[in-house]
Amino acid sequence: MDAARIDPARFDALYRKYLAQVYNFAVYELGDHHEAEDATERTFLSALAGLTGFEERARPEDGLEASTFRIWLFQIARNVVAERRRRQRRRPEAPLEIASEAPDPADLEDAVVRRELATAAWGAVDRLTGDRRRAVVLRFVHEMTTAEIASILGRSEGAVRVLIHRGLRRVAGELRAPDRDPR
Amino acid sequence: MNIGATTRDGENEAFVVDGYLESLLSRTPADATDLAPELREAAAALAAGLPRYHPSFRFEESLAQRLAEAAAAMGPAAEPVAGAASAVTPFPRAPITDGALDGRAGAFRPAVIGGVLTSAALSLAGAAYVAWRRGRPAADPMARAIRAAARRRTA
CATH class of the missing domain: 1.10.10.10 (Winged helix-like DNA-binding domain superfamily/Winged helix DNA-binding domain)
Structure with a gap:
Protein backbone atom coordinates (compact mmCIF):
# COMPACT_ATOMS: atom_id res chain seq x y z
CA MET A 1 0.00 0.00 0.00
CA ASP A 2 2.71 2.48 1.00
CA ALA A 3 4.78 1.40 -2.00
CA ALA A 4 1.88 2.26 -4.33
CA ARG A 5 1.49 5.67 -2.70
CA ILE A 6 5.16 6.48 -3.27
CA ASP A 7 5.24 5.15 -6.78
CA PRO A 8 1.88 4.72 -8.59
CA ALA A 9 3.55 2.18 -10.90
CA ARG A 10 3.35 -0.23 -7.96
CA PHE A 11 -0.44 0.08 -7.93
CA ASP A 12 -0.52 -2.98 -10.18
CA ALA A 13 -0.14 -5.36 -7.23
CA LEU A 14 -3.20 -3.87 -5.52
CA TYR A 15 -5.09 -3.95 -8.80
CA ARG A 16 -4.39 -7.66 -9.34
CA LYS A 17 -5.34 -8.46 -5.76
CA TYR A 18 -8.71 -6.72 -5.75
CA LEU A 19 -9.79 -6.77 -9.42
CA ALA A 20 -12.00 -9.88 -9.17
CA GLN A 21 -13.66 -8.64 -5.98
CA VAL A 22 -14.54 -5.23 -7.39
CA TYR A 23 -15.71 -6.74 -10.66
CA ASN A 24 -17.80 -9.31 -8.81
CA PHE A 25 -19.42 -6.59 -6.70
CA ALA A 26 -20.22 -4.62 -9.86
CA VAL A 27 -21.72 -7.65 -11.59
CA TYR A 28 -24.04 -8.27 -8.65
CA GLU A 29 -25.00 -4.62 -8.51
CA LEU A 30 -25.48 -3.93 -12.20
CA GLY A 31 -26.45 -7.35 -13.50
CA ASP A 32 -24.51 -6.92 -16.71
CA HIS A 33 -20.94 -7.91 -17.51
CA HIS A 34 -20.21 -4.96 -19.78
CA GLU A 35 -21.59 -2.47 -17.29
CA ALA A 36 -19.56 -4.21 -14.59
CA GLU A 37 -16.39 -3.86 -16.66
CA ASP A 38 -16.99 -0.13 -17.10
CA ALA A 39 -17.69 0.32 -13.40
CA THR A 40 -14.58 -1.69 -12.49
CA GLU A 41 -12.44 0.43 -14.78
CA ARG A 42 -13.77 3.67 -13.32
CA THR A 43 -13.30 2.38 -9.78
CA PHE A 44 -9.63 1.56 -10.25
CA LEU A 45 -8.85 4.73 -12.19
CA SER A 46 -10.51 6.78 -9.42
CA ALA A 47 -8.62 4.83 -6.76
CA LEU A 48 -5.31 5.41 -8.53
CA ALA A 49 -6.03 9.13 -8.88
CA GLY A 50 -7.01 9.42 -5.22
CA LEU A 51 -4.36 7.11 -3.79
CA THR A 52 -2.42 9.86 -2.03
CA GLY A 53 -5.62 10.83 -0.21
CA PHE A 54 -6.17 7.33 1.17
CA GLU A 55 -5.81 7.21 4.93
CA GLU A 56 -4.91 3.87 6.51
CA ARG A 57 -7.17 3.31 9.51
CA ALA A 58 -6.06 -0.16 10.50
CA ARG A 59 -4.37 -0.19 13.92
CA PRO A 60 -1.24 -2.17 14.75
CA GLU A 61 -3.30 -4.47 16.98
CA ASP A 62 -5.42 -5.40 13.96
CA GLY A 63 -2.48 -7.41 12.61
CA LEU A 64 0.49 -6.91 10.33
CA GLU A 65 -1.44 -7.42 7.11
CA ALA A 66 -4.52 -5.47 8.21
CA SER A 67 -5.53 -2.65 5.92
CA THR A 68 -8.63 -0.59 5.31
CA PHE A 69 -7.72 -0.28 1.64
CA ARG A 70 -10.38 -2.82 0.57
CA ILE A 71 -13.08 -0.85 2.41
CA TRP A 72 -11.92 2.38 0.76
CA LEU A 73 -11.90 0.69 -2.65
CA PHE A 74 -15.40 -0.73 -2.18
CA GLN A 75 -16.66 2.69 -1.08
CA ILE A 76 -15.42 4.03 -4.42
CA ALA A 77 -16.99 1.07 -6.24
CA ARG A 78 -20.29 1.67 -4.47
CA ASN A 79 -20.32 5.32 -5.54
CA VAL A 80 -19.40 4.44 -9.12
CA VAL A 81 -22.14 1.81 -9.27
CA ALA A 82 -24.69 4.20 -7.75
CA GLU A 83 -23.82 6.79 -10.38
CA ARG A 84 -24.23 4.26 -13.19
CA ARG A 85 -27.56 3.12 -11.80
CA ARG A 86 -28.82 6.68 -11.63
CA ARG A 87 -27.96 7.02 -15.28
CA GLN A 88 -29.52 3.68 -16.17
CA ARG A 89 -32.65 4.36 -14.09
CA ARG A 90 -33.37 0.66 -14.28
CA ARG A 91 -31.82 -2.69 -13.69
CA PRO A 92 -31.87 -5.28 -16.44
CA GLU A 93 -34.74 -7.69 -16.08
CA ALA A 94 -32.79 -10.72 -17.23
CA PRO A 95 -31.05 -12.42 -14.33
CA LEU A 96 -27.42 -13.31 -14.56
CA GLU A 97 -26.62 -16.83 -15.49
CA ILE A 98 -25.27 -18.92 -12.71
CA ALA A 99 -21.79 -20.14 -13.47
CA SER A 100 -22.23 -23.75 -14.44
CA MET B 1 -47.76 -5.82 21.86
CA ASN B 2 -44.45 -4.34 23.04
CA ILE B 3 -42.69 -2.97 19.96
CA GLY B 4 -39.50 -2.15 21.88
CA ALA B 5 -39.18 -5.73 23.10
CA THR B 6 -39.85 -7.06 19.60
CA THR B 7 -37.11 -4.85 18.18
CA ARG B 8 -34.69 -6.00 20.85
CA ASP B 9 -35.60 -9.62 20.10
CA GLY B 10 -34.94 -8.97 16.43
CA GLU B 11 -31.57 -7.39 17.21
CA ASN B 12 -30.67 -10.26 19.50
CA GLU B 13 -31.56 -12.83 16.87
CA ALA B 14 -29.60 -10.81 14.30
CA PHE B 15 -26.62 -10.98 16.65
CA VAL B 16 -26.96 -14.77 16.98
CA VAL B 17 -27.30 -15.13 13.20
CA ASP B 18 -24.19 -13.00 12.72
CA GLY B 19 -22.17 -15.25 15.03
CA TYR B 20 -23.39 -18.33 13.18
CA LEU B 21 -22.54 -16.82 9.78
CA GLU B 22 -19.07 -15.97 11.02
CA SER B 23 -18.50 -19.61 11.90
CA LEU B 24 -20.12 -20.85 8.68
CA LEU B 25 -17.98 -18.61 6.47
CA SER B 26 -14.87 -19.68 8.42
CA ARG B 27 -15.71 -23.27 7.34
CA THR B 28 -16.29 -24.29 10.95
CA PRO B 29 -20.07 -24.01 11.34
CA ALA B 30 -21.13 -23.74 14.95
CA ASP B 31 -23.81 -25.99 16.41
CA ALA B 32 -26.57 -23.37 16.31
CA THR B 33 -29.52 -25.32 17.64
CA ASP B 34 -31.08 -22.09 18.89
CA LEU B 35 -31.30 -20.87 15.32
CA ALA B 36 -34.31 -21.68 13.15
CA PRO B 37 -33.49 -24.58 10.77
CA GLU B 38 -34.77 -22.65 7.76
CA LEU B 39 -32.29 -19.84 8.49
CA ARG B 40 -29.43 -22.33 8.72
CA GLU B 41 -30.49 -23.93 5.43
CA ALA B 42 -30.77 -20.58 3.70
CA ALA B 43 -27.36 -19.51 5.02
CA ALA B 44 -25.82 -22.76 3.79
CA ALA B 45 -27.45 -22.34 0.38
CA LEU B 46 -26.15 -18.78 0.04
CA ALA B 47 -22.66 -19.63 1.27
CA ALA B 48 -22.33 -22.48 -1.21
CA GLY B 49 -24.57 -21.35 -4.03
CA LEU B 50 -23.93 -17.72 -4.83
CA PRO B 51 -21.57 -17.62 -7.82
CA ARG B 52 -18.40 -15.55 -8.05
CA TYR B 53 -17.68 -13.83 -11.31
CA HIS B 54 -14.25 -13.16 -12.70
CA PRO B 55 -13.43 -10.69 -15.44
CA SER B 56 -11.98 -11.94 -18.69
CA PHE B 57 -8.22 -12.13 -19.04
CA ARG B 58 -8.44 -9.70 -21.94
CA PHE B 59 -10.25 -7.11 -19.83
CA GLU B 60 -7.83 -7.63 -16.95
CA GLU B 61 -4.78 -7.01 -19.13
CA SER B 62 -6.33 -4.11 -21.01
CA LEU B 63 -7.22 -2.32 -17.75
CA ALA B 64 -3.78 -3.11 -16.31
CA GLN B 65 -2.28 -1.37 -19.36
CA ARG B 66 -4.51 1.69 -18.88
CA LEU B 67 -3.63 1.91 -15.21
CA ALA B 68 0.08 1.58 -15.99
CA GLU B 69 -0.19 4.47 -18.45
CA ALA B 70 -2.12 6.58 -15.95
CA ALA B 71 0.42 5.76 -13.23
CA ALA B 72 3.32 6.67 -15.50
CA ALA B 73 1.66 10.00 -16.28
CA MET B 74 1.32 10.70 -12.57
CA GLY B 75 4.97 9.96 -11.78
CA PRO B 76 6.29 9.15 -8.33
CA ALA B 77 4.97 11.10 -5.36
CA ALA B 78 7.03 14.17 -4.45
CA GLU B 79 7.20 13.38 -0.74
CA PRO B 80 8.18 9.81 0.12
CA VAL B 81 6.58 8.07 3.08
CA ALA B 82 8.99 7.66 6.01
CA GLY B 83 10.65 4.26 6.19
CA ALA B 84 9.83 3.37 2.60
CA ALA B 85 12.17 1.40 0.35
CA SER B 86 12.69 4.28 -2.07
CA ALA B 87 14.21 7.53 -1.00
CA VAL B 88 15.24 10.75 -2.69
CA THR B 89 19.02 10.87 -2.53
CA PRO B 90 20.87 13.97 -3.70
CA PHE B 91 23.23 13.17 -6.55
CA PRO B 92 26.80 14.22 -5.64
CA ARG B 93 27.30 17.85 -6.61
CA ALA B 94 29.56 18.17 -9.61
CA PRO B 95 32.15 20.97 -9.41
CA ILE B 96 30.30 22.96 -12.07
CA THR B 97 29.40 26.54 -11.42
CA ASP B 98 28.79 27.90 -14.90
CA GLY B 99 25.58 26.00 -15.58
CA ALA B 100 27.14 23.99 -18.40
CA LEU B 101 24.81 21.03 -17.90
CA ASP B 102 21.38 22.56 -18.28
CA GLY B 103 22.04 26.23 -18.85
CA ARG B 104 20.94 27.37 -15.38
CA ALA B 105 23.67 28.69 -13.11
CA GLY B 106 24.09 26.51 -10.03
CA ALA B 107 21.21 24.26 -11.08
CA PHE B 108 20.93 20.96 -9.23
CA ARG B 109 18.39 18.24 -9.74
CA PRO B 110 17.86 15.39 -7.25
CA ALA B 111 17.49 11.89 -8.65
CA VAL B 112 15.22 9.22 -7.23
CA ILE B 113 17.34 6.21 -6.39
CA GLY B 114 15.87 2.86 -5.46
CA GLY B 115 12.53 3.55 -7.11
CA VAL B 116 12.99 5.17 -10.49
CA LEU B 117 16.32 6.18 -11.99
CA THR B 118 15.60 9.35 -13.91
CA SER B 119 17.05 10.21 -17.32
CA ALA B 120 18.81 13.21 -15.73
CA ALA B 121 20.64 10.86 -13.40
CA LEU B 122 21.60 8.61 -16.31
CA SER B 123 23.11 11.49 -18.30
CA LEU B 124 25.04 12.75 -15.26
CA ALA B 125 26.34 9.25 -14.60
CA GLY B 126 27.35 8.93 -18.26
CA ALA B 127 29.24 12.23 -18.21
CA ALA B 128 31.04 11.27 -15.00
CA TYR B 129 32.04 7.87 -16.46
CA VAL B 130 33.48 9.43 -19.64
CA ALA B 131 35.42 12.01 -17.60
CA TRP B 132 36.81 9.24 -15.39
CA ARG B 133 37.83 7.12 -18.39
CA ARG B 134 39.58 10.07 -20.06
CA GLY B 135 41.50 10.99 -16.91
CA ARG B 136 42.67 7.43 -16.31
CA PRO B 137 46.09 6.46 -17.71
CA ALA B 138 45.90 3.59 -20.16
CA ALA B 139 48.31 1.17 -18.54
CA ASP B 140 47.51 -1.84 -20.74
CA PRO B 141 49.82 -1.90 -23.86
CA MET B 142 47.20 -3.81 -25.86
CA ALA B 143 44.57 -1.17 -25.06
CA ARG B 144 47.03 1.57 -26.07
CA ALA B 145 47.67 -0.21 -29.42
CA ILE B 146 43.95 -0.60 -30.12
CA ARG B 147 43.29 3.07 -29.34
CA ALA B 148 46.20 4.14 -31.57
CA ALA B 149 44.82 2.03 -34.44
CA ALA B 150 41.39 3.56 -33.95
CA ARG B 151 42.86 7.09 -33.97
CA ARG B 152 44.68 6.31 -37.24
CA ARG B 153 41.45 5.05 -38.83
CA THR B 154 39.48 8.14 -37.85
CA ALA B 155 42.33 10.41 -39.00
Whole structure:
Protein backbone atom coordinates (compact mmCIF):
# COMPACT_ATOMS: atom_id res chain seq x y z
CA MET A 1 0.00 0.00 0.00
CA ASP A 2 2.71 2.48 1.00
CA ALA A 3 4.78 1.40 -2.00
CA ALA A 4 1.88 2.26 -4.33
CA ARG A 5 1.49 5.67 -2.70
CA ILE A 6 5.16 6.48 -3.27
CA ASP A 7 5.24 5.15 -6.78
CA PRO A 8 1.88 4.72 -8.59
CA ALA A 9 3.55 2.18 -10.90
CA ARG A 10 3.35 -0.23 -7.96
CA PHE A 11 -0.44 0.08 -7.93
CA ASP A 12 -0.52 -2.98 -10.18
CA ALA A 13 -0.14 -5.36 -7.23
CA LEU A 14 -3.20 -3.87 -5.52
CA TYR A 15 -5.09 -3.95 -8.80
CA ARG A 16 -4.39 -7.66 -9.34
CA LYS A 17 -5.34 -8.46 -5.76
CA TYR A 18 -8.71 -6.72 -5.75
CA LEU A 19 -9.79 -6.77 -9.42
CA ALA A 20 -12.00 -9.88 -9.17
CA GLN A 21 -13.66 -8.64 -5.98
CA VAL A 22 -14.54 -5.23 -7.39
CA TYR A 23 -15.71 -6.74 -10.66
CA ASN A 24 -17.80 -9.31 -8.81
CA PHE A 25 -19.42 -6.59 -6.70
CA ALA A 26 -20.22 -4.62 -9.86
CA VAL A 27 -21.72 -7.65 -11.59
CA TYR A 28 -24.04 -8.27 -8.65
CA GLU A 29 -25.00 -4.62 -8.51
CA LEU A 30 -25.48 -3.93 -12.20
CA GLY A 31 -26.45 -7.35 -13.50
CA ASP A 32 -24.51 -6.92 -16.71
CA HIS A 33 -20.94 -7.91 -17.51
CA HIS A 34 -20.21 -4.96 -19.78
CA GLU A 35 -21.59 -2.47 -17.29
CA ALA A 36 -19.56 -4.21 -14.59
CA GLU A 37 -16.39 -3.86 -16.66
CA ASP A 38 -16.99 -0.13 -17.10
CA ALA A 39 -17.69 0.32 -13.40
CA THR A 40 -14.58 -1.69 -12.49
CA GLU A 41 -12.44 0.43 -14.78
CA ARG A 42 -13.77 3.67 -13.32
CA THR A 43 -13.30 2.38 -9.78
CA PHE A 44 -9.63 1.56 -10.25
CA LEU A 45 -8.85 4.73 -12.19
CA SER A 46 -10.51 6.78 -9.42
CA ALA A 47 -8.62 4.83 -6.76
CA LEU A 48 -5.31 5.41 -8.53
CA ALA A 49 -6.03 9.13 -8.88
CA GLY A 50 -7.01 9.42 -5.22
CA LEU A 51 -4.36 7.11 -3.79
CA THR A 52 -2.42 9.86 -2.03
CA GLY A 53 -5.62 10.83 -0.21
CA PHE A 54 -6.17 7.33 1.17
CA GLU A 55 -5.81 7.21 4.93
CA GLU A 56 -4.91 3.87 6.51
CA ARG A 57 -7.17 3.31 9.51
CA ALA A 58 -6.06 -0.16 10.50
CA ARG A 59 -4.37 -0.19 13.92
CA PRO A 60 -1.24 -2.17 14.75
CA GLU A 61 -3.30 -4.47 16.98
CA ASP A 62 -5.42 -5.40 13.96
CA GLY A 63 -2.48 -7.41 12.61
CA LEU A 64 0.49 -6.91 10.33
CA GLU A 65 -1.44 -7.42 7.11
CA ALA A 66 -4.52 -5.47 8.21
CA SER A 67 -5.53 -2.65 5.92
CA THR A 68 -8.63 -0.59 5.31
CA PHE A 69 -7.72 -0.28 1.64
CA ARG A 70 -10.38 -2.82 0.57
CA ILE A 71 -13.08 -0.85 2.41
CA TRP A 72 -11.92 2.38 0.76
CA LEU A 73 -11.90 0.69 -2.65
CA PHE A 74 -15.40 -0.73 -2.18
CA GLN A 75 -16.66 2.69 -1.08
CA ILE A 76 -15.42 4.03 -4.42
CA ALA A 77 -16.99 1.07 -6.24
CA ARG A 78 -20.29 1.67 -4.47
CA ASN A 79 -20.32 5.32 -5.54
CA VAL A 80 -19.40 4.44 -9.12
CA VAL A 81 -22.14 1.81 -9.27
CA ALA A 82 -24.69 4.20 -7.75
CA GLU A 83 -23.82 6.79 -10.38
CA ARG A 84 -24.23 4.26 -13.19
CA ARG A 85 -27.56 3.12 -11.80
CA ARG A 86 -28.82 6.68 -11.63
CA ARG A 87 -27.96 7.02 -15.28
CA GLN A 88 -29.52 3.68 -16.17
CA ARG A 89 -32.65 4.36 -14.09
CA ARG A 90 -33.37 0.66 -14.28
CA ARG A 91 -31.82 -2.69 -13.69
CA PRO A 92 -31.87 -5.28 -16.44
CA GLU A 93 -34.74 -7.69 -16.08
CA ALA A 94 -32.79 -10.72 -17.23
CA PRO A 95 -31.05 -12.42 -14.33
CA LEU A 96 -27.42 -13.31 -14.56
CA GLU A 97 -26.62 -16.83 -15.49
CA ILE A 98 -25.27 -18.92 -12.71
CA ALA A 99 -21.79 -20.14 -13.47
CA SER A 100 -22.23 -23.75 -14.44
CA GLU A 101 -19.91 -26.47 -13.34
CA ALA A 102 -19.53 -29.93 -14.81
CA PRO A 103 -21.00 -32.37 -12.29
CA ASP A 104 -19.35 -35.63 -11.47
CA PRO A 105 -21.46 -38.35 -13.22
CA ALA A 106 -21.36 -40.46 -10.06
CA ASP A 107 -22.82 -37.58 -8.14
CA LEU A 108 -25.21 -36.35 -10.78
CA GLU A 109 -28.41 -36.36 -8.75
CA ASP A 110 -26.80 -34.55 -5.87
CA ALA A 111 -25.27 -32.04 -8.27
CA VAL A 112 -28.64 -31.35 -9.85
CA VAL A 113 -30.22 -30.75 -6.44
CA ARG A 114 -27.38 -28.43 -5.40
CA ARG A 115 -27.63 -26.53 -8.64
CA GLU A 116 -31.37 -26.12 -8.27
CA LEU A 117 -30.91 -24.86 -4.72
CA ALA A 118 -28.17 -22.46 -5.81
CA THR A 119 -30.35 -21.12 -8.61
CA ALA A 120 -33.22 -20.62 -6.17
CA ALA A 121 -30.91 -18.90 -3.66
CA TRP A 122 -29.56 -16.58 -6.32
CA GLY A 123 -33.09 -15.77 -7.48
CA ALA A 124 -34.13 -14.97 -3.92
CA VAL A 125 -31.12 -12.71 -3.37
CA ASP A 126 -31.74 -11.00 -6.68
CA ARG A 127 -35.22 -10.07 -5.49
CA LEU A 128 -33.92 -8.37 -2.34
CA THR A 129 -33.59 -4.63 -2.66
CA GLY A 130 -31.17 -1.85 -1.77
CA ASP A 131 -28.77 -2.19 1.13
CA ARG A 132 -30.39 -5.42 2.31
CA ARG A 133 -29.34 -7.09 -0.92
CA ARG A 134 -25.95 -5.36 -0.90
CA ALA A 135 -25.24 -6.47 2.67
CA VAL A 136 -26.17 -10.09 1.92
CA VAL A 137 -23.93 -10.16 -1.17
CA LEU A 138 -20.98 -8.58 0.66
CA ARG A 139 -21.42 -11.07 3.50
CA PHE A 140 -21.84 -14.26 1.49
CA VAL A 141 -19.99 -13.62 -1.75
CA HIS A 142 -17.15 -11.43 -0.50
CA GLU A 143 -17.18 -12.96 2.97
CA MET A 144 -16.74 -9.57 4.58
CA THR A 145 -17.20 -9.00 8.28
CA THR A 146 -20.11 -6.98 9.61
CA ALA A 147 -17.69 -4.19 10.51
CA GLU A 148 -16.34 -4.01 6.94
CA ILE A 149 -19.84 -3.95 5.45
CA ALA A 150 -20.89 -1.25 7.91
CA SER A 151 -17.97 0.93 6.79
CA ILE A 152 -18.77 0.43 3.13
CA LEU A 153 -22.49 1.10 3.49
CA GLY A 154 -22.04 3.92 5.99
CA ARG A 155 -24.23 2.24 8.63
CA SER A 156 -23.76 0.93 12.14
CA GLU A 157 -22.76 -2.69 12.68
CA GLY A 158 -26.08 -3.32 14.42
CA ALA A 159 -27.98 -2.00 11.42
CA VAL A 160 -25.97 -4.25 9.09
CA ARG A 161 -26.67 -7.30 11.27
CA VAL A 162 -30.39 -6.53 11.06
CA LEU A 163 -30.20 -6.03 7.28
CA ILE A 164 -28.54 -9.42 6.82
CA HIS A 165 -30.90 -11.12 9.23
CA ARG A 166 -33.95 -9.79 7.41
CA GLY A 167 -32.44 -10.64 4.05
CA LEU A 168 -31.73 -14.17 5.20
CA ARG A 169 -35.29 -14.54 6.52
CA ARG A 170 -36.66 -13.44 3.18
CA VAL A 171 -34.44 -15.87 1.30
CA ALA A 172 -35.36 -18.68 3.70
CA GLY A 173 -39.04 -17.93 3.13
CA GLU A 174 -38.62 -18.15 -0.62
CA LEU A 175 -36.59 -21.33 -0.48
CA ARG A 176 -39.24 -22.98 1.68
CA ALA A 177 -42.14 -21.83 -0.46
CA PRO A 178 -43.65 -24.86 -2.26
CA ASP A 179 -44.24 -22.91 -5.47
CA ARG A 180 -40.85 -21.23 -5.53
CA ASP A 181 -39.75 -19.92 -8.87
CA PRO A 182 -36.25 -21.20 -9.55
CA ARG A 183 -34.81 -18.67 -11.99
CA MET B 1 -47.76 -5.82 21.86
CA ASN B 2 -44.45 -4.34 23.04
CA ILE B 3 -42.69 -2.97 19.96
CA GLY B 4 -39.50 -2.15 21.88
CA ALA B 5 -39.18 -5.73 23.10
CA THR B 6 -39.85 -7.06 19.60
CA THR B 7 -37.11 -4.85 18.18
CA ARG B 8 -34.69 -6.00 20.85
CA ASP B 9 -35.60 -9.62 20.10
CA GLY B 10 -34.94 -8.97 16.43
CA GLU B 11 -31.57 -7.39 17.21
CA ASN B 12 -30.67 -10.26 19.50
CA GLU B 13 -31.56 -12.83 16.87
CA ALA B 14 -29.60 -10.81 14.30
CA PHE B 15 -26.62 -10.98 16.65
CA VAL B 16 -26.96 -14.77 16.98
CA VAL B 17 -27.30 -15.13 13.20
CA ASP B 18 -24.19 -13.00 12.72
CA GLY B 19 -22.17 -15.25 15.03
CA TYR B 20 -23.39 -18.33 13.18
CA LEU B 21 -22.54 -16.82 9.78
CA GLU B 22 -19.07 -15.97 11.02
CA SER B 23 -18.50 -19.61 11.90
CA LEU B 24 -20.12 -20.85 8.68
CA LEU B 25 -17.98 -18.61 6.47
CA SER B 26 -14.87 -19.68 8.42
CA ARG B 27 -15.71 -23.27 7.34
CA THR B 28 -16.29 -24.29 10.95
CA PRO B 29 -20.07 -24.01 11.34
CA ALA B 30 -21.13 -23.74 14.95
CA ASP B 31 -23.81 -25.99 16.41
CA ALA B 32 -26.57 -23.37 16.31
CA THR B 33 -29.52 -25.32 17.64
CA ASP B 34 -31.08 -22.09 18.89
CA LEU B 35 -31.30 -20.87 15.32
CA ALA B 36 -34.31 -21.68 13.15
CA PRO B 37 -33.49 -24.58 10.77
CA GLU B 38 -34.77 -22.65 7.76
CA LEU B 39 -32.29 -19.84 8.49
CA ARG B 40 -29.43 -22.33 8.72
CA GLU B 41 -30.49 -23.93 5.43
CA ALA B 42 -30.77 -20.58 3.70
CA ALA B 43 -27.36 -19.51 5.02
CA ALA B 44 -25.82 -22.76 3.79
CA ALA B 45 -27.45 -22.34 0.38
CA LEU B 46 -26.15 -18.78 0.04
CA ALA B 47 -22.66 -19.63 1.27
CA ALA B 48 -22.33 -22.48 -1.21
CA GLY B 49 -24.57 -21.35 -4.03
CA LEU B 50 -23.93 -17.72 -4.83
CA PRO B 51 -21.57 -17.62 -7.82
CA ARG B 52 -18.40 -15.55 -8.05
CA TYR B 53 -17.68 -13.83 -11.31
CA HIS B 54 -14.25 -13.16 -12.70
CA PRO B 55 -13.43 -10.69 -15.44
CA SER B 56 -11.98 -11.94 -18.69
CA PHE B 57 -8.22 -12.13 -19.04
CA ARG B 58 -8.44 -9.70 -21.94
CA PHE B 59 -10.25 -7.11 -19.83
CA GLU B 60 -7.83 -7.63 -16.95
CA GLU B 61 -4.78 -7.01 -19.13
CA SER B 62 -6.33 -4.11 -21.01
CA LEU B 63 -7.22 -2.32 -17.75
CA ALA B 64 -3.78 -3.11 -16.31
CA GLN B 65 -2.28 -1.37 -19.36
CA ARG B 66 -4.51 1.69 -18.88
CA LEU B 67 -3.63 1.91 -15.21
CA ALA B 68 0.08 1.58 -15.99
CA GLU B 69 -0.19 4.47 -18.45
CA ALA B 70 -2.12 6.58 -15.95
CA ALA B 71 0.42 5.76 -13.23
CA ALA B 72 3.32 6.67 -15.50
CA ALA B 73 1.66 10.00 -16.28
CA MET B 74 1.32 10.70 -12.57
CA GLY B 75 4.97 9.96 -11.78
CA PRO B 76 6.29 9.15 -8.33
CA ALA B 77 4.97 11.10 -5.36
CA ALA B 78 7.03 14.17 -4.45
CA GLU B 79 7.20 13.38 -0.74
CA PRO B 80 8.18 9.81 0.12
CA VAL B 81 6.58 8.07 3.08
CA ALA B 82 8.99 7.66 6.01
CA GLY B 83 10.65 4.26 6.19
CA ALA B 84 9.83 3.37 2.60
CA ALA B 85 12.17 1.40 0.35
CA SER B 86 12.69 4.28 -2.07
CA ALA B 87 14.21 7.53 -1.00
CA VAL B 88 15.24 10.75 -2.69
CA THR B 89 19.02 10.87 -2.53
CA PRO B 90 20.87 13.97 -3.70
CA PHE B 91 23.23 13.17 -6.55
CA PRO B 92 26.80 14.22 -5.64
CA ARG B 93 27.30 17.85 -6.61
CA ALA B 94 29.56 18.17 -9.61
CA PRO B 95 32.15 20.97 -9.41
CA ILE B 96 30.30 22.96 -12.07
CA THR B 97 29.40 26.54 -11.42
CA ASP B 98 28.79 27.90 -14.90
CA GLY B 99 25.58 26.00 -15.58
CA ALA B 100 27.14 23.99 -18.40
CA LEU B 101 24.81 21.03 -17.90
CA ASP B 102 21.38 22.56 -18.28
CA GLY B 103 22.04 26.23 -18.85
CA ARG B 104 20.94 27.37 -15.38
CA ALA B 105 23.67 28.69 -13.11
CA GLY B 106 24.09 26.51 -10.03
CA ALA B 107 21.21 24.26 -11.08
CA PHE B 108 20.93 20.96 -9.23
CA ARG B 109 18.39 18.24 -9.74
CA PRO B 110 17.86 15.39 -7.25
CA ALA B 111 17.49 11.89 -8.65
CA VAL B 112 15.22 9.22 -7.23
CA ILE B 113 17.34 6.21 -6.39
CA GLY B 114 15.87 2.86 -5.46
CA GLY B 115 12.53 3.55 -7.11
CA VAL B 116 12.99 5.17 -10.49
CA LEU B 117 16.32 6.18 -11.99
CA THR B 118 15.60 9.35 -13.91
CA SER B 119 17.05 10.21 -17.32
CA ALA B 120 18.81 13.21 -15.73
CA ALA B 121 20.64 10.86 -13.40
CA LEU B 122 21.60 8.61 -16.31
CA SER B 123 23.11 11.49 -18.30
CA LEU B 124 25.04 12.75 -15.26
CA ALA B 125 26.34 9.25 -14.60
CA GLY B 126 27.35 8.93 -18.26
CA ALA B 127 29.24 12.23 -18.21
CA ALA B 128 31.04 11.27 -15.00
CA TYR B 129 32.04 7.87 -16.46
CA VAL B 130 33.48 9.43 -19.64
CA ALA B 131 35.42 12.01 -17.60
CA TRP B 132 36.81 9.24 -15.39
CA ARG B 133 37.83 7.12 -18.39
CA ARG B 134 39.58 10.07 -20.06
CA GLY B 135 41.50 10.99 -16.91
CA ARG B 136 42.67 7.43 -16.31
CA PRO B 137 46.09 6.46 -17.71
CA ALA B 138 45.90 3.59 -20.16
CA ALA B 139 48.31 1.17 -18.54
CA ASP B 140 47.51 -1.84 -20.74
CA PRO B 141 49.82 -1.90 -23.86
CA MET B 142 47.20 -3.81 -25.86
CA ALA B 143 44.57 -1.17 -25.06
CA ARG B 144 47.03 1.57 -26.07
CA ALA B 145 47.67 -0.21 -29.42
CA ILE B 146 43.95 -0.60 -30.12
CA ARG B 147 43.29 3.07 -29.34
CA ALA B 148 46.20 4.14 -31.57
CA ALA B 149 44.82 2.03 -34.44
CA ALA B 150 41.39 3.56 -33.95
CA ARG B 151 42.86 7.09 -33.97
CA ARG B 152 44.68 6.31 -37.24
CA ARG B 153 41.45 5.05 -38.83
CA THR B 154 39.48 8.14 -37.85
CA ALA B 155 42.33 10.41 -39.00
